[in-house]
Amino acid sequence: MAEALGKPFFLLALGGENDPATLTGTKPDSSRYKIGQIAQFLIEGQKSDPLILLDEIDKTSTSLHKILIHLLDSEQNQNIYDHCLETALDFSKVTFIVTANDKRKIPKELRDRMEEIVELTELTKEQKKQIANNFLRKWIENKNLYQADQPLLTITDEAFDTLINKTHEKGVRQLKSALKHHIFHYCSQKWAEEESQGQLLLSKIEITPDLINQIIPHDFPDTEQEDNQKEEKNTKADQEQLWLLRKELNSLQWEKDKLANIIANNNQSKLKASKFRALNIIKKALMEKDENILTGHNYEKKINDATSPEEVEVVREEILLLITEKSKSRKPIEKAKIIKTYPNNKSPIQNNNKVLEKLVKELTKLVDNRDNIQSLENKLVQSEQQTKEIAEQLNSFRQNAVLETQKLKKEIQCSNKQKNNFNWNINGWFILFIIISSVLFISGTVYWIIHKKKTNKE
Known part of the structure; x- marks a missing residue:
């Protein structure tokens, strides 16, 4: 395609890649220097319009998917910033072709940026033969393995059939590997032995089915079956991770509730202490028998009805202000009379000193409680953040589990269609029923264990 369009061609393999610097370069503060x-x-x-093939984008990371969304969007790819070059580049003239083995693993936002999606069917045996012949011809041309304008290596059609039957794949990756690492290697060794023996002309080699079985006595592994087993293993691992995250989330929720109760109790303690201080001020005023100070003000009711320490402080400040104003208008004689009224008992001032000492102790406790409350509030914030992160991970794992379940269900359906002796209407639904029952049983067991632990802790 690149040759037909007259454009330079480049291949970028993204399978297993998770570093955004692969596309946008490293940042200036990075220890590596890498251009995107x-x-x-x-x-x-040296052209602004090459043809670039992005291979296996379904096997790359989410961070690269986000960059590819901008890169494949014709309205956004005119200004893509390269961190290493520290400049914005225009990729609007580049022709991008992407490949994927499973389009369901490509995010919807990324699929929407693709102008057209072409699904390729499995290669036929004749197509595989043609590809293998082209691969053989290029190898002979590169090695210049000709004698009297005739190639030194030929492979019969029956030998190609035998070789193709030994591979189990939709593509030709195993077929090319068999030619390169087995057939070509066998011929190269034989020609090297002839040269070492002083033979001037290399002998022609014809690959037959019997020679194929001699060079490659075994079949190649079924890659699709291995991929399915690997995906099933990953699904089990994800389910175990999901269970652990749920367990940790429940534990954090319990810690959060515990901290919330402690803070609530401390707030009640602060409210009680504030009421205590305010009521002591009222008692002090009454002990001095200055009924006129609190006449017409039901401060005790206001204090008892207060729902927060702030409301109590407002009432207390109001009482203190009222006492201060009344104290300025008192006469010295009245003070002397009050003192003489109690010749044999302790003066109210001494009683007030004891009250003040108690108040100082209460205030000291409140300061300590305030530090504890601040520490608990910080822990509560951290707990909420951890809970939020775990909830996000839980949601992500739940979505992945749903996708994997749907994928496995479809793969089961496909495999069942290939087996004529399998009755899906009976066995398929029975397997699905067993899977759902197992999930419900495990979920119920986990809930019972968590509930039991919570009950024991309470």
Whole structure:
């Protein structure tokens, strides 16, 4: 396609890649110096419109998917910032072709940026033969393995059939590997032995089915079956991780409730202490028998009805202000009379000193409680953050589990269609019923264990 369009061609394999710097370059403060691969292709091709193949984008990370959304959007790819070059680049003229083995693993936002999606069917045996013949011809041309304009290596159609039957794949990856690492290696060794023996002309080699079985006595593994087993294993691991996250989330929720109760109790203690101080001020005023100070003000009711320490403080400040104003208008004689009224008993001032000492002790306790409350509030904030993060991870794992379940269900349906002796209407629903029952049983067991632990802690 690149040759037909007259454009330079570049391949970028993204399978298993998770570093955003692959596309946008490293940042200036990074210890590595790496230009983004797309920008590197423009530099190497010395053109602004190359054809770039992004291979296996379904096997890359979420961070790269986010960059690809902007890169494949014709309205946004005119200004893609390369951190290493510290400049914005225009990729609007680049022709991008992406490949994926499973389009369901490509985010919907990324699929929407693709102008057209073409699903390729499994290669036929004849197509695989043609690809293998082209691969053989290029190898002979590169090695210049000709004698009297005739190739030194030929492979019969029956041998290609035998070799293709030994592979179990939809593509030709195993077929190319068999040719390169087995057939070509066998021929190279044989020619090297002839050269070492002083033979001037290399002998022609014809690969037959019997020679194929001699060079490659075994079949290649079924890659699709291995991938399915690997995905099933990953699904089990995800389920175990999901269970652990749920357990940790429940534990954090319990800690959060415990901290909330402690803070609530401390707030009640602060409210009681504030009421205590305010009521002591009222008692002090009454002990001095200055009924006129509190006449017409039902401060005790206001204090008892208060729902927060702040409300109590407002009433207390009002009482103190009223006492201060009345104290300024008192006469010294009245003070002397009050003192003489109690010749044999302790003066109210001494009683008030004891009250003040108690208040000082209460205030000291409140200061300590305030520090404890602040520490508990900080722990509560951290607990809420951890709970939020775990909830997000739980949601992500739940979505992945749903996707994997749907995928496994579809794969089961496909495999069942290939087996004529399997009755899906009976066995398929029975397997689905067993899976759902197992999930419900495990969920119920986990809930019972968590509820029991919570009950024991209470």
